[in-house]
Amino acid sequence: MTAQVKYDEIEEGAALPPQTYKVDRIDLVKYAGASGDFNPIHWRESFAKSVGLPDVIAHGMYTMAQAGKYVTDWVGDPGAVVDFGVRFSGMVVVPDDAGTELEISGVVEKKLDDNLIVLALTTRAQGEKVLTRAKATVRLA
């Protein structure tokens, strides 16, 4: 496995460059198809509103996957991820016309032995945190 970030060059507290990912309805439709989660709250506005939601919302696992992409893009190798967990704390509302954006940032929370580090991730939509306790343990080069 070739992570591109070197353990010796990373310090606790270091901030990763933030990223912004656009989310549109088509992304949720594609995710529904790929994941097999066809819950209509993720693609049918009338249904979402009928169950009290403000609009169509993203799959939690779609949002988690974006946070995963953030980590694997930074570390350079998806195989470097040894532990990845999140708590879903808020909805990602995806309006029909403009979609929304996920703003993701990360900090090196801890350096462990064996070239492992723990990243603490922050994921926001419309300024609100949508994931909490989002952490990834990755093995660096």
Place this chain on the structure above:
Amino acid sequence: MPINRDYIGRTFPPTDPYEVSRVKIREFADAIGDSNPVYRDRAAAQASGHPDVVAPPTFPVIFALGDTGSVLTSPELGINFAMVVHGEQRFVYERPLYAGDVVVCESTITEIRAAGRNELLTIETEVKTVDGAHICTAYNSLVERAGAA
């Protein structure tokens, strides 16, 4: 309504074998908007030290819960699915999941408890190859929201 605590420790039968394919990995990577070549190109994956195309970390969500739905929706367990949201998710990897892996999942309900006014149920899933090699453990917590009081 509290969820039936008698279900703590309930194990589900192993899932049918699921074959991880390059095509499915590519489709999933496309769906999450991730253009990483190790999700698409065997040569690129091998250049990164992998035997074949790698699955994204959240890929096991596709197959991990298998057909546990019939138990989770049973009246005896007592979950009102209209009120359920995904609470937490975690994957702990022994090694990456690769195209060509044929995996079987074994799930156990490890926890049912109150979380504030809500109820929380956690399912732990061991993902192993059909040869018994452990790939990852997935933890999936569902939250049944309390209705308006």
